[in-house]
Amino acid sequence: MARRLPSTHPASDPRVESLEGLGAAVRNARAQARMRIDDAAAFCGVSADVLSRLENGKSITTDRLFKVLDGLGLEVLVVSREQALKLKDLAQQQGAE
Structure with a gap:
């Protein structure tokens, strides 16, 4: 089965407050x-x-x-x-513009 790309989401809030949020931002950029x-x-x-761990909110060095x-x-x-x-x-x- 071919790998599919994750869907993208517009970034409405540039703040990251958790590893999960950072992972989501990285996945979105990818x-x-x-x-x-x-x-x-x-x-x-x-x-x-390593990239998978980061995107899933897990700790990396x-x-x-x-x-990344x-x-x-x-x-x-x-x-x-x-x-x-x-x-x-x-x-x-x-x-909004």
């Missing part, structure tokens, strides 16, 4: 890039098992996390809660 998990893992320089984020064009931004809420509002406004 789906938007139209990459199968094994292809994305190879592109990022990690195993498919930070060096591998940053490899870099490979999929994602970044971590550390801001205050107040700044995060402003960014969320901005993202929602842009999504």
Whole structure:
């Protein structure tokens, strides 16, 4: 059976508050890039098992996390809660346009 790509979802809230949320964001970015998990893992320089663990909200090492984020064009931004809420509002406004 051929592997199917996961469905994509518009990102309405850029904040990630859990490993599960981070995994969902990574899976969504991979789906938007139209990459199968094994292809994305190879592109990022990690195993498919590592990428699967991350997408399923399981812990992986930070060096591998940053490899995946870099490979999929994602970044971590550390801001205050107040700044995060402003960014969320901005993202929602842009999504409504």
